[in-house]
Amino acid sequence: MTDRFIIAIDELKSAFGDRLTTNLTVRQQHAHTMSWLDNEPADAVLTVTDKYQIAKAIKICHAHKMPVVAFGAGSSLEGQLNAPCGGLCIDMSQMTNIISINADDLTATVEAGVTREQLNEALRYTGLFFPIDPGANASIGGMTATRASGTNAVRYGTMKDVVLCLEVVLPNGEIIKTASRAKKSSAGYDLTRLMIGSEGTLGIITEITVKLFGQPECVGSGVCHFETIKNACQTVMTTIQYGLPVARLELLDAMQIKACNAYSKLSLQEKPTLFVEFHGTQSGVIEQAQIFADIMAEFGGTDFKWSSDESERKKLWTARHNAYYATRALKPEFEILSTDACVPISRLAECVTDTVADIQEQGMIGPVVGHVGDGNFHVLLLLDKNNPDDVAKTKGILSRLAKRAIDMGGTCTGEHGIGQGKRTYMASEYDEQALCVMKLIKQAIDPNNIMNPDKIWF
Structure with missing residues (x-):
């Protein structure tokens, strides 16, 4: 830990007291735990209850150029929660206020720590529901930051389709609102879509206004x-x-x-x-x-x-949502790696068939499950992380899957995001000029590179 980080943590401790911890176990619990990527904990974890605490903490971090990583429910899969550069993890799991439900407008505004199940429970007697269902009971802030999708996407879309506006704390601690609650607008840049899928690299999302839908008869x-x-x-x-x-x-x-x-x-x-x-x-x-x-x-x-x-329906879809745990149970002593890709639906059969054949040729166990209505599918690979041959085969399968999807006009990830795990493939999916534009946006908004650094690209 650098001297400036020590000073920043002392200031944070003075400002927040027991809400800040440097306990190693807690720090490890707030880093990556859902796949084979190494766990890289932050130097401290701060549990917050409102946006003003986030803004105050980020101002301290900004002054000392200390990295900040946002934490919701901890269910991201590509190392988005790791802190390879150290810094502060801000835990928003206690920000669970449902600020408003506007049944007439079919919208709800929630704090970032509200989970999809909490929101749907609050909507239970309104005749409305929130449809985005990635399987895990993820926080809506995290779902927005990773541009999550799920089993209902073929009809209701993904997070980019259901988020109307956001409240975001920027890297300098200022709080902005990205849009209004109107269903459409042609006023200015679309800051909402810029933040959706940014994986905490441009700011921390604190409030989200989402579209709701009527419960089907x-x-x-x-x-x-x-x-x-x-x-x-x-x-x-x-x-x-x-x-x-x-x-x-x-x-x-x-x-x-x-x-x-x-x-x-x-x-x-x-x-x-x-x-x-x-x-x-x-x-x-x-x-x-x-x-x-x-x-x-x-x-x-x-x-x-x-x-x-x-x-009967619940039994069926519970089994589908438990696919990750069902696969892990095939070999409990092995690590599991969940990866995804998405292709135009005309290439789906070819991509899935070739991927399954590749896994079988390598002698690996890797069940396939997917939201195939929109061309998105997942591979759940089991491997012995201590076996160099398994690791090499897994890396080869991942690389070929990403290349296969991109070559077919698709993407290396339909909903898991990039994080650390898929940075290698960004240069294949985007040309140099497009990546340059992304990096210029990052530099303009976060010139000190404190917001979830070392993610999305190298």
């Missing part, structure tokens, strides 16, 4: 099986091209179904499988299910079963 969830991943993906592509307004469309390969059967006590056929969900009126859901059944049958889909029974 009827929800139906179903499952069907295929002989090949290609046929499952062709079903997805045709469903989307047909214009069927599916709410969820998830692919699980045979290995992932095997893991889910064991972990969630299911008895599904261990074949490439689609989970699908329909929202609408009762008659509309029935019609959607019938159309999907016809499309599925064209590509050899079998055993299509669907239900609007809430307990």
Whole structure:
């Protein structure tokens, strides 16, 4: 720790008392814990309860050029929470006020530490809901910072589609609002979209105003099986091209179904499988299910079963959300690496098939699961981190997956973000001029490079 960091921590301790800790265990808990990347803790952790405390802390850090890393729920996957340059971690998990729910306008404004489940619980009797569902009970601030997506994205979009405006503390401690609550605007630069997905490198998001949606009258969830991943993906592509307004469309390969059967006590056929969900009126859901059944049958889909029974639907989607833990349970002694890619839907079958073949050729275990309605899929690789051969194979699979997706007109990450884990691929996905523009924006807003430094690019 440098002398200026020691001085900054002393000032922070004086300003915040017991809210600041330098305990190693606490610091490690606030760094990266969700994958194989090394844990790099900050020098101190500050737990805050409002935006003014954040602004005060950042002003102290700014004066001493001390790095700042924001923490929400700790569920990010690409090392966004690590502090490779040391500094201060600001924990916003206690910022859980739901500031307003405007049912007439279909909006809600929340503090950054509110989780998606907390917001939906508050909306329970309003007839409205917040649809972005990345699986983990992530904080809405963190979901915004990483431009999160999830199982409902095929119908409701991602965080960039549902956030109307933000309140952000800048690197100098000033607080700004990026927009109004209006559903659209052509006034000035779109600062809201600039902050969404910035992974804490431009400022700390403290308040978020999001769009809400009406609860559908009827929800139906179903499952069907295929002989090949290609046929499952062709079903997805045709469903989307047909214009069927599916709410969820998830692919699980045979290995992932095997893991889910064991972990969630299911008895599904261990074949490439689609989970699908329909929202609408009762008659509309029935019609959607019938159309999907016809499309599925064209590509050899079998055993299509669907239900609007809430307990049956919950069992199905709980198993899907537990895919990460189900995969880990296949080899509990191994590390797990969750990565993702996203391609145009016309290339989805090819990309997933080639990726599965690559994993099998390397003799690795890596189930595939994905929000394939928008071309996004995930690979959950199991590896022995102490085995150099496993590590080398894993790095090769990751590199080839990223290159494969980019070459197909896609991206190295559809929703996990870049953080530390995927910085290598930014130069392949963007040309030099585009990266230069990004770096100029970072330099203009954060000239001292204190906001989550050493992330997104090298």
